[in-house]
Amino acid sequence: MPVYALTGGRTRSTVGSQIPVEALVTVTAAGLGAGDLQLEYSKTIQLAAQPVSVVEISALLHVPVGVARVLVSDLVAAGFLEIHLPPTGGAGPPPAVLERLLEGLRAR
Amino acid sequence: MHADAAGGTDELIPLKILIAGGFGVGKTTMVRSLSDIPPLLTEAPMTSASIGVDEADAVPDKLTTTVAMDFGRLTVDGSLILYLFGTPGQSRFWFMWDELARGAVGAVVLVDLRRVDDCYPAIDYFESRRLPFVIGVNTFPGSDAFGEAAVREALALPSDHPLMWFDARDPASSQAALVLLVEHALARTAVPS
Numbered sequence: 183m184p185v186y187a188l189t190g191g192r193t194r195s196t197v198g199s200q201i202p203v204e205a206l207v208t209v210t211a212a213g214l215g216a217g218d219l220q221l222e223y224s225k226t227i228q229l230a231a232q233p234v235s236v237v238e239i240s241a242l243l244h245v246p247v248g249v250a251r252v253l254v255s256d257l258v259a260a261g262f263l264e265i266h267l268p269p270t271g272g273a274g275p276p277p278a279v280l281e282r283l284l285e286g287l288r289a290r
Numbered sequence: 291m292h293a294d295a296a297g298g299t300d301e302l303i304p305l306k307i308l309i310a311g312g313f314g315v316g317k318t319t320m321v322r323s324l325s326d327i328p329p330l331l332t333e334a335p336m337t338s339a340s341i342g343v344d345e346a347d348a349v350p351d352k353l354t355t356t357v358a359m360d361f362g363r364l365t366v367d368g369s370l371i372l373y374l375f376g377t378p379g380q381s382r383f384w385f386m387w388d389e390l391a392r393g394a395v396g397a398v399v400l401v402d403l404r405r406v407d408d409c410y411p412a413i414d415y416f417e418s419r420r421l422p423f424v425i426g427v428n429t430f431p432g433s434d435a436f437g438e439a440a441v442r443e444a445l446a447l448p449s450d451h452p453l454m455w456f457d458a459r460d461p462a463s464s465q466a467a468l469v470l471l472v473e474h475a476l477a478r479t480a481v482p483s
Contacts (some may be wrong), residue, residue, distance in 0.1 A: 202304075202389075202392070202393060203306075203373075203389070203390070204304040204305070204306045204373045205304060206302050206304045206371060208302070233302050233371060235304060235363075235371075235373060237330075237332055237361060237373065238330060238363070240332045241330035241331060241332040241361075242330070246332075247332060266301065266302035266303070266304060267304075268303070268304050268305065268306075268393045269303055269305075269393075270393055273393070274393065274394065274395055274396065274421075274422065274475060274479070275303075275305060275393070275395060276479070277476060277479045277480070279303060279305070279370075280395065280472055280475055280476045280479065281476065282366070282367065282370055283305060283366055283370060283372065283395065283472050284469065284472045284473065284476060285367075286366035286367045286370055287364075287366065287465060287468055287469050287472060288469060290364075290366075290465060
């Protein structure tokens with residue numbers, strides 16, 4: 183199947199190209215009530231019943247990361263998904279987040 | 291638990307750590323021993339964009355240009371989710387490291403002492419990007435034959451740079467390597483240089 187057809191050939195546009203691969207999405211109330219959507223959109227919404235990342239969506243739907251980005255970007259724009267971005271754009275996470283990570287790892 | 295659409299308390303935070311090193315050094319093994327989910331496989335991010343639209347269009351079978359990358363996931367606490375990316379070690383895939391490295395906690399560079407050279411590109415890369423990294427000497431047969439000082443010298447590492455011997459097959463050992471990295475990353479935030 184030509185996966186680029188799923189997003190109308192827009193995977194090479196700038197839409198969503200800046201979304202980090204680890205960005206998480208969760209379904210919104212509007213997303214739960216979304217009507218008929220293209221299959222890949224519906225699958226993405228189903229995956230987002232639990233927090234799921236762009237890269238997981240890519241792997242689980244067997245589509246390239248670029249396609250997963252566009253799916254997510256479109257669904258966020260439609261209000262069907264909420265996106266949860268990493269704490270910072272360029273540099274690493276702030277100390278408070280690192281301390282939580284350290285604490286969590288040690289507790290495992 | 292995490293915040294939901296109705297408005298919970300804790301905002302979900304995704305984090306990532308890179309597991310780097312040469313081919314066959316144990317990156318996939320480490321991801322597997324740490325991940326809460328069976329490791330997943332995806333195409334390298336930004337593949338088509340990095341190649342350029344025209345060139346990508348000219349490639350008849352796009353699969354020939356893609357790079358497989360495996361990753362795992364750890365739910366650290368209710369709202370903190372950590373992704374582990376096994377990064378391809380070959381230098382021709384460096385274009386994808388930039389995207390993966392952006393915003394990362396840091397990297398664990400795996401070393402096989404039988405093939406020390408294989409980790410040089412990874413070390414060079416993280417040093418040049420000023421991304422926190424630690425060295426994990428994976429325990430292969432014969433890896434005990436070398437002392438720490440010899441390894442540091444072979445890797446041109448300062449005496450205070452975090453380094454440990456570990457076993458990528460062992461979850462507790464792999465987790466200790468992650469802890470070493472996060473401690474190092476945290477220490478660096480305290481002393482900006």
